[in-house]
Amino acid sequence: MLKKTLLFIVLLLGLHFLCAQEPVSIHLTEKDGLPDIEFYNVLEDRKGFIWLASDSGLYRYDGKTYEQYTNTEKRGLSVFGLFEDTQGRIWCTNISGQFFYVENNQLITFIDLKEELRGQLGNYSIRDNKLLITTSRSLYVIDLITKKILLRELYGNGGARLLPLDTGYMLISFNAVKIFNNDFKETNQFVLNIHYRDIKGMATAQGHTKVFKLNEILFFSQQFRYKNMFRSINLNTGTTDATIGLELLKNKRIIVLKVIKNNLWVLTNTGIYIYENDKNEFTLKNQILKDEIVTDVIVDKDQNFWVSTLTNGVHLIPNIEVVKHKLPKSSDDIMAIDKVNDSVVFFGSKSGVVGFLNVDASTYKTSANLGNKVSAIQYNSNIGYSYVSIDDGAYFVNNKTLKTIKKQEFLGVKSFSRVNETMTLFGTYIRLAFLDNKAESVKTFSKNKRIYTTYYSENSNTIFVGYVDDLLVLDNDFKATTIRYNDKEILAISITETADGIVWVGTFKNGIFAIRDNQVIAHYTTEEGLLSDQIKYLNADENSIWIATPKGLQVFNTDKKDFKNLTKTDGLLSYKISGIEILKNRVVLSSNKGIFSFDKEKVFKTTSEPEIYFNDIKINEESTDLGTDYDLDYNQNSVQFSFNVNGILYNINKTYQYRLVGYNNNWITTDLGLNTVKYSSLPVGKYTFQVRPTSIIEGAESNVKSIKLNIKLPYWKKWWFILAYSLSIVGLIILYYKRKLKKKEIAKELEIRQLSLDNELIALKLENLRSQMNPHFIFNALNSIQEYIMLNQKKLASEYLGKFADLIRTYLSHSTKGKITLQEEIDCLEMYLELEKLRFEDKLHYAISTSGNLKPDEVNIPTMLIQPYVENALKHGLLHRKTNRDLRINFFVNEESKTVQCIIVDNGVGRAQAEKFKARSRKNHPSFATKATQDRLALLNYGKEKQIGVVITDLFEKDIPIGTQVDITIPYTTD
Incomplete structure (x- = not known):
């Protein structure tokens, strides 16, 4: 059996088509509100705002809207080089030599070095109250307080780049390295053992030096004769050594080198190359976004990757571990998958195409169209053929050639279950039956009754059958036992079994049930942590269960009794999951958006608790300054609150909860994408408006934001006015009767x-x-x-x-x-x-x-x-x-x-x-x-x-x- 499997893999690899895999990303373009498509840098600040430097200017993004920053002194539109200083100010520069920072929501011009830089775009950083600028042939140190140029050095060799060290700075050029202390006093220098001139003395170097530090080793990249060269540098000995494994980058246009998650990310005109490192050796781990000119990439506080491009907007990668395997467009809607081995899955699509996907090698092989959507598949390694059922037909598929033999015994199958090497169980919308290895019907157990799912348990040698109206268990003698819970039927949609012998049943609307010895021993619903009581698919992984629901994917540890969740904010492109398979440390999902896979340990991100804040308050339709307490007149009783959590994924997939204490103390959940609440006519009284993200831990009040309102009584309801009014009425009554008496007296007279x-x-x-x-x-x-x-x-x-x-x-x-x-x-x-x-x-x-x-x-x-x-x-x-x-x-x-x-x-x-x-x-x-x-x-x-x-x-x-x-x-x- 092992030999057959190995032979199959060799054959598959020999007939493969290139099957690229890309991390799932959200592509932001102008149609999504992006203000430009040409971007140079991206930055996340300490408050969670995303800043974008583009051809049309500087923008701040809060997950919903883009706000542009400019001023009248700025020459041109484009800005570059985003940087956040210790005061939280966002810096940028332009090719005109101007340097700016954002403070109090205004873009302020710090200094204009037009005459110094002469059109050169400087690389800069800020440290110890100094602005540090390097161009290819110069270094400038500028005091942030006095704006005086403290140091100006020119380098005829070119390629200068400054790198901050723990106790100073390193300035590297094409042929030399200088070491400075924190006061920019030179403490050391040495010449690089690199020949940057030819035998005629002509310089062969071009561009800028790029420097990065990885695993405590300093590396730099320079370009000689338009070829990229990478070397490591030892500051103690003043020597450099060539690296191994980066040869693929030799002829690439390298834009930026970054170290992310202890890997080297090389941003080029053909996407991003991600390398693992061991001393001077590099190994290509992945190449992504191959069709893009990538200019920058960052990882935000929620482990989302923001990738800016030169010609195609911005890509947001929610989870670098979740990858989509590219298949023919006609095969993207996958109806079923089945595990072949720890690298390969067998799949069937809605278009009627079946095939094999090698998840590790990124290769695939597909069959011809079978004429209708695939309803169920079963891979069989024993006979070299697999079972494929479509809505109106059945096929025996050759595992090697994918040629098909049409059958009639198992059309319209809802579920296959392998019983043993010679028998397969299947259920359709009208019967439950058994097939032999020749795909011929052996036995029919029931007729005229719809079946949704089947499962064969090797531990108990029993068969579980989910009918339209009940859950049955068949023993060796095909004696049926109905399993119910609290005298109510269990409507199964998917069944699996963990290593401890417990059978788990997912239902249409009642969560999941744990069954041992034909008895329900546990029942889990949303109250216990399920994202939804409606289950789409289950599959066991040792003593854990992967659960697909309409609200996300979960893994349930049956020993610890805890859930871990994956939603669209974690990289899932679709919740319509049709199958789950476990391949060693990888989980493979089939869905209406194709086939995805991820490392089951690395996929779970460490994200921060969403931080909510108020961004506007309107009183009688007019925006007012943000505060925490408002004393309002009785006629200022139309109040609108606007709030936000920074991040596009939260605003796409999450909601908020709010309440107005003193008016309605119950939490109310907003609609998806809504982040404003308006009260049109509040009565007089004292209120506290509270809002929180829906993902807040119950009872954790730290992430609840509040605004207090005091709508005051109208003056005619205040005690002093009532008293004055009452006294006035009494006075008027007295005056009236006095006048009346006087009139009577006059009349009498x-x-x-x-x-x-x-x-x-x-x-x-x-x-x-x-x-x-x-x-x-x-x-x-x-x-x-x-x-x-x-x-x-x-x-x-x-x-x-x-x-x-x-x-x-x-x-x-x-x-x-x-x-x-x-x-x-x-x-x-x-x-x-x-x-x-x-x-x-x-x-x-x-x-x-x-x-x-x-x-x-x-x-x-x-x-x-x-x-x-x-x-x-x-x-x-x-x-x-x-x-x-x-x-x-x-x-x-x-x-x-x-x-x-x-x-x-x-x-x-x-x-x-x-x-x-x-x-x-x-x-x-x-x-x-x-x-x-x-x-x-x-x-x-x-x-x-x-x-x-x-x-x-x-x-x-x-x-x-x-x-x-x-x-x-x-x-x-x-x-």
Whole structure:
């Protein structure tokens, strides 16, 4: 059997195709947001930010966004040579001789050496507060504080490069070495035993010297006649020795030499060459990124490799140990693998291609397309043929030639299990059966029942079968025993067995079960450490189990009962794993993204706990300065927190947990890729916003970041405002009631005043009435009645007496009213003037007229207002006229101004002549009726907006008085 296996390997190697293997990497380009594709250097600072020096400038990357740094003094865009000093400042330079550093998030120009360097790009470092710069032919030492050039040395031989030593510095050129102490005092020098000139004395060296230290040995590289030469150097003896094993690099364009993880990394125009070292001997370990011009590489705090290239962006290698084996593109989606030996696996793809992959030699051989996806395979070394089942067919495949023989007995197989050298067990979607070495069916155990997985245990000589609805165990006599857990079925998807004889069953949704003697002895779920209760595949490795889940790959140590995890942040390109095989110290995975392998011990990285930090806080949609405590007004209650963990892999594959203590004390997990939380309208109160990475160890509060908020009460809810408001309300109430009482008092006073006025008005009315009913008028009226009686003119006496009685009755009736209609006033005037006309013996002519839109009976005016002025016209104007006494009274209703205009015109002797008559009659007492009327008008006008107006005008004709006109304006009402 061993001879056959060896023969197969020899044949495989003889028919191999080159199968390159590359570490799994994430290629960052402009479509991923990368600001450029031409990069010269990459650096991780102490805070975990990635800095990139590119053709378009200096950038800082936090795992999500790129921030550019520049200033107005900078000439050109490109920067080179990233360096972090002891103060955490990031330095860079350019070909114009400018040196910069970033401090307080600003790019600051430190010094401009344009005239010194003259376009040469200097290699530099910073040590002991000195900026150390070397070009091919010069050395500059500059004080960081004073910016003075402390040392300037020129070297005609070229190739100068400075290397810091423990107690000073070494400066190496093409032909010599100088040793300086920390103060740059030369302590030693010696000439290299290298011929850098030809027999004609012409220099044969080019470029720069490159120096590195590996395993406590100093090495340097120089270029002579455009060929790379590597030597070691002994500073004690001043001698150099040639190295062995780096001959492959002789004609390469070497860009940078770096020592990473105790290996030499040579960055060239054809990728990276990684060498192991033993003294002066080097052994090529791997070559990666062969198609790239690599300019720099670093390893960050999480053991991720960042590789910058000159023309193709940046490659991020999450795990240098996880490699992908390149296969034909048509074979990348692998459905199943089976171990051939400790170097070779047999595989089948979704495209229907099967083949052999030599993991160590990076070679493969594939078959023709079988026409449909491979569902299961079984490598058989005993007969030289292997079993391959596709969804609609079955094949016997020759292990040497990969030629196929079509079969019908095992199409659509879900699982093969090797029982012994002559028998293979298989299960399909409809039956469980056995095959012999000729791929012919021997026995069918069950029909019409779907099978997901099978496993043959050599330890117990039993067969485990995972049906669609149960887990069965078959003994030698094919007696079936159902295995259940807590009276519930176990739905198996994959079965394996550890060295201690325990059978492990992975299920669709219930984690994994440990079974011994057909009894479940242990059950593991996410509560015990599984990444997921949904299991994709299991395979045992001694007393450990490799477990594939939709959330990552795990290895479970059954002795220590602990889990180790591998996720996409550790280099896994896919979680859709279809098979796991153990080849010595290597684990081989098949997946929809191809075949991967890794060293099972070296693959687990030592990573730092993700450090979270706040990068922005917005209050009412406006960014504010970052702090730890915020006192906010009641209307500053829209708050957004932004946070981050530096590193692209965390932001791609991890989430965060947050809570707002005081609002909701439960931790909430963000969606993938989300690193902002917003609270739109927080109520008044005190809160603490806390956020942490999801990978934090439970109970470890050190990696929880917090911000305190105090949203203050509005001023109208504060005690002093409430007190002031309450006091104000009480004061207003008191003031209100005081004013109300005062108004009542004023109203009472007004009421009393009004009563007084009313009393006065009544008295004046009575006085007015009395004045109207003056003795003359009554005497004359009674004399007239007597005269009519004596003349036996009974009818006239009766008529006169009746009119007199009507007038007296009307005056008495009106004296009780405040208002009468204009028509009533006119009627009363008619009665009065008729009697006066009789008294004047018909020598009085009068006329009363009205005009306007409203009728006289629709307008109300104060009582007893017109008659006194008519009486004055008769008594003082017309009485002294012997003949042709004329009196005209006109009423005009002005609807627009709501007034009645009364005009009384007489052709009497005038007021001046009347006063003379009055003086001759020796009656100097004032007219009582006139005074009463004036007092009454004052009372009627009191407190009114519209007032009664009286204008008396003397009428003249050529300075001779011809009468008097009285204009009375009376506001009226219509109610």
